Each structure stands twice: as C-alpha cells, then as structure tokens.
Amino acid sequence: MGKLITLDEFIYQRQKDFPFSTGELSGLLRDIGVASKIINREVNKAGLVDITGLTGEVNVQGEAVQKLDEFADATLIDCLRNSGEACGYASEEQDSFHTISTFDNANAKYIVLFDPLDGSSNIDVNVSIGTIFAIYRRKTDAGECKLGDFLQRGRELVAAGYVIYGSSTMLVYTTGNGVNGFTLDPSIGEFCLSHPDIRIPEEGNMFSTNIGYYSFYPEYVKDYIRFCMDETEDKKPYSLRYIGSFVADFHRNLIKGGIFMYPASKQQPEGKLRLMYECNPLAFLVEQAGGRATTGTRDILDIYPDELHQRVPLFIGSKHMVDMIETYCTDAILQTG
Numbered sequence: 200m201g202k203l204i205t206l207d208e209f210i211y212q213r214q215k216d217f218p219f220s221t222g223e224l225s226g227l228l229r230d231i232g233v234a235s236k237i238i239n240r241e242v243n244k245a246g247l248v249d250i251t252g253l254t255g256e257v258n259v260q261g262e263a264v265q266k267l268d269e270f271a272d273a274t275l276i277d278c279l280r281n282s283g284e285a286c287g288y289a290s291e292e293q294d295s296f297h298t299i300s301t302f303d304n305a306n307a308k309y310i311v312l313f314d315p316l317d318g319s320s321n322i323d324v325n326v327s328i329g330t331i332f333a334i335y336r337r338k339t340d341a342g343e344c345k346l347g348d349f350l351q352r353g354r355e356l357v358a359a360g361y362v363i364y365g366s367s368t369m370l371v372y373t374t375g376n377g378v379n380g381f382t383l384d385p386s387i388g389e390f391c392l393s394h395p396d397i398r399i400p401e402e403g404n405m406f407s408t409n410i411g412y413y414s415f416y417p418e419y420v421k422d423y424i425r426f427c428m429d430e431t432e433d434k435k436p437y438s439l440r441y442i443g444s445f446v447a448d449f450h451r452n453l454i455k456g457g458i459f460m461y462p463a464s465k466q467q468p469e470g471k472l473r474l475m476y477e478c479n480p481l482a483f484l485v486e487q488a489g490g491r492a493t494t495g496t497r498d499i500l501d502i503y504p505d506e507l508h509q510r511v512p513l514f515i516g517s518k519h520m521v522d523m524i525e526t527y528c529t530d531a532i533l534q535t536g
C-alpha cells in the first residue's frame with residue numbers, strides 16, 4: 200500500500216513550505232473540507248427524502264426537511280462562522296454578501312464566495328453535483344466587509360476549488376501552486392490524496408455544451424461545433440459529453456481533456472454561468488492545471504466584475520481547444536468589423 204496522505208496532512212505539509220504563513224488559509228481550507236463532508240452525507244441520502252419526509256415538509260422525526268441546496272448553503276456558512284478565518288462570504292444562493300462579525304472572525308483577512316450546490320436541478324435524478332469555492336484576501340483593513348472586498352478579478356484569487364459528489368466524492372483545489380485532488384474514503388471519513396499535481400491535457404477529443412440551444416448560438420460557436428463534429432485529415436469527430444452539471448462536466452474534461460462551452464446566446468445574451476461563483480474559481484484552477492478559460496475575447500480571470508451575480512460567456516478546458524474557439528470568436532468580430 201502506498202503512503203496515504205489525508206487532506207489535512209497535505210494542507211499542513213504545504214503550509215510548512217511557506218515559512219511566514221500564519222495557518223489561516225490552511226484552517227479555512229480544512230473547514231471547507233469539513234463542510235463538504237457534511238454536505239456529502241446529506242447528498243448521499245437525497246433519494247431517501249421521500250421516505251423520511253418531503254423537502255419543505257416535516258419528516259418522521261418531526262424535523263423540518265431543508266432543500267439540499269439550502270442545506271449546503273447553511274452548512275458552508277456555519278463552517279465559515281466557526282472557522283474564525285473568514286471575515287465575509289457571498290453565496291450564489293443569496294442576494295448580497297455578508298460580514299461574519301463573530302469575535303473569532305473580527306481580524307480575519309479572507310473572504311469566501313461559493314456556489315453551495317451547483318447543478319442542483321440534477322439532484323432528483325441522481326446525477327453528480329458539486330460545490331465550488333473561491334477565496335480572496337479582503338481589500339479593506341477591518342470592520343464590515345464592503346462590496347469592493349468581493350468584486351475582485353479572478354487573478355487575485357488566493358485559492359479555489361470544488362467538490363464533486365459523484366460515483367465517489369472528490370475535493371480538488373489549488374492555492375496557486377498546482378492542482379491536487381482528494382477522494383473521500385467513506386470508511387475512514389477522510390479525503391485522501393488520489394490525484395496529485397493534476398495537469399489537463401493540452402488537446403482533448405470531447406466537447407461539452409447544451410447542443411439543444413444550437414440555433415440560439417452565435418455563428419462562430421456553431422462553426423466551432425461543426426469543426427468538433429467533422430472528420431478531417433488531422434482528427435476524428437470529437438465526442439459530445441454534456442451532463443448539465445458544471446462541476447461534473449468540468450471535472451471530466453480536467454482529467455481527460457476537453458472543452459466546456461456556455462456561450463452567450465439569443466436566449467441568454469450574457470451566458471448563464473456566474474463569474475464570481477462558478478467561472479472565476481474554475482478558471483483559476485484550470486490555468487493552474489495548464490488549461491485556459493475565456494469569454495471568447497478575454498481571459499475570464501482578467502474581468503473586473505461589476506456585480507456579485509454577473510454572468511459571463513464561458514469557454515474552459517484544454518489549452519489548444521480554448522485557443523481555437525477564441526480564434527473563431529476574434530475572426531468573427533474582425534469579419535463583422
């Protein structure tokens with residue numbers, strides 16, 4: 200048996216590599232790991248909800264049954280409040296950001312943004328879902344958090360990651376020094392290092408998009424999709440893989456190589472996915488793994504956000520594939536003048 204390295208051990212090892220680090224970020228990452236284990240426990244019981252009580256109703260024990268996305272939201276918030284390392288948070292589930300003003304958190308310097316349960320419309324049908332998180336240093340010195348503490352470019356991220364609740368549960372994260380993946384061993388309740396130093400293949404043969412929206416897509420996206428499906432001298436047709444759960448689609452492409460696309464369309468002129476909760480954290484992570492993320496005209500991480508719930512078009516994945524769709528996009532802009 201190889202040496203088993205738990206998430207906590209790994210975080211501790213990494214912290215020792217930075218002699219002046221205070222351990223606050225490590226503590227925060229550990230707490231997010233704990234939150235995700237609690238969420239995982241409930242996600243695994245999703246199919247039992249009908250037996251133990253309908254969502255939004257009272258179960259047989261007389262307890263109110265929360266929707267899973269609300270449960271995930273509340274769990275992350277509780278863990279952040281208890282951790283003492285975060286002074287504020289913003290959640291995709293909530294309209295605005297919040298300051299954590301407990302005594303322990305008063306001097307904390309990190310803020311956390313998260314999508315507590317992405318792809319939650321898939322819960323009922325047992326498809327993989329995920330949690331996405333992004334950690335920044337606050338901009339203001341102390342006191343109540345301000346909107347400016349949250350509206351930072353992705354380039355300023357300190358750490359980001361996701362948890363996928365799939366056929367196994369994995370936590371994948373980066374602190375800007377490579378990407379590492381940990382699989383939850385349910386028998387010991389620990390995330391164990393299973394995917395050290397993840398690199399996304401520069402080229403892939405899978406594309407992921409909601410092809411049902413094809414007729415709403417811009418012409419350059421349609422052109423690229425046709426390229427993906429064509430057989431040429433250099434390539435066979437790519438495989439289409441679309442789960443409709445961003446974390447799951449992203450995770451597969453990260454490991455196997457591929458591109459995920461949620462473009463702007465006639466129906467959704469800004470795209471669908473949220474810059475702060477979904478695109479930035481996974482863009483930071485994919486760059487750390489050697490891949491890329493763009494709107495078609497600019498790197499996701501270079502966008503100065505205007506609002507917390509801003510949506511952006513997204514092309515993310517293997518470097519050469521993202522380079523190519525970007526060329527299609529810029530060529531289209533040049534042609535239309």
Ligand code: AHM
Binds near residue numbers: 314316319320446471
């Ligand atoms: P959500 O945050 O409301 O769960 O929506 C995000 C999800 C992503 O996980 C997924 O990639 C996308 O919506 C799928 O959208 P569509 O059904 O339009 O293809």
Ligand code: MG
Binds near residue numbers: 291
């Ligand atoms: Mg989401």
